[in-house]
Amino acid sequence: QQQVKQSPQSLIVQKGGISIINCAYENTAFDYFPWYQQFPGKGPALLIAIRPDVSEKKEGRFTISFNKSAKQFSLHIMDSQPGDSATYFCAASKSGYSTLTFGKGTMLLVSP
Amino acid sequence: DTAVSQTPKYLVTQMGNDKSIKCEQNLGHDTMYWYKQDSKKFLKIMFSYNNKELIINETVPNRFSPKSPDKAHLNLHINSLELGDSAVYFCASSLAGLQSPNSPLHFGNGTRLTVT
Numbered sequence: 639q640q641q642v643k644q645s646p647q648s649l650i651v652q653k654g655g656i657s658i659i660n661c662a663y664e665n666t667a668f669d670y671f672p673w674y675q676q677f678p679g680k681g682p683a684l685l686i687a688i689r690p691d692v693s694e695k696k697e698g699r700f701t702i703s704f705n706k707s708a709k710q711f712s713l714h715i716m717d718s719q720p721g722d723s724a725t726y727f728c729a730a731s732k733s734g735y736s737t738l739t740f741g742k743g744t745m746l747l748v749s750p
Numbered sequence: 751d752t753a754v755s756q757t758p759k760y761l762v763t764q765m766g767n768d769k770s771i772k773c774e775q776n777l778g779h780d781t782m783y784w785y786k787q788d789s790k791k792f793l794k795i796m797f798s799y800n801n802k803e804l805i806i807n808e809t810v811p812n813r814f815s816p817k818s819p820d821k822a823h824l825n826l827h828i829n830s831l832e833l834g835d836s837a838v839y840f841c842a843s844s845l846a847g848l849q850s851p852n853s854p855l856h857f858g859n860g861t862r863l864t865v866t
Binding site for chain 1: 793855
């Protein structure tokens with residue numbers, strides 16, 4: 639049973655465009671939603687995270703939008719750059735002592 | 751450098767062999783993990799240790815045996831390797847197993863295991 643569904647599987651965006659990756663979760667006990675970024679040959683690294691008490695969190699060009707009623711959250715990358723080309727994973731967990739459940743990942747390619 | 755480091759980076763071996771992957775973190779974390787990333791990039795947790803104690807053991811064949819000599823080290827030993835074990839194995843650590851922006855998972859750079 640996949641508890642976090644991520645789409646699309648892959649995404650090509652032109653430089654300067656907006657990249658949007660969507661995730662949906664099933665477990666209503668989840669209350670911590672991070673996004674991880676993974677470059678080839680490297681481990682995933684935390685990019686940005688949100689808790690359900692806010693509907694949006696912005697850090698630079700990266701924004702998480704959260705819709706609690708729909709059990710969905712998304713990552714928006716504004717002014718996408720070739721250096722943003724990576725695999726992005728959404729994840730979810732309960733806060734406190736818990737483990738992350740990851741989505742299946744989205745391979746983003748930003749063309750110059 | 752403060753980091754999660756794992757060795758070797760690449761491991762090529764034949765079916766039936768036994769191999770080990772080592773992991774060390776100098777972040778002062780007390781919880782360490784092994785994740786498996788398959789060819790489709792899906793990340794799945796295998797084990798979690800807190801202060802040298804096994805706290806999560808997902809449905810993993812018992813050919814996989816983690817060992818934590820202290821809270822800064824978590825090794826993974828794999829017996830009787832099979833073709834399906836080919837994947838990238840990531841070690842990770844966190845503080846107290848807590849999930850928060852202030853205590854993210856820190857991943858190593860992975861060990862690519864190829865079983866021929």
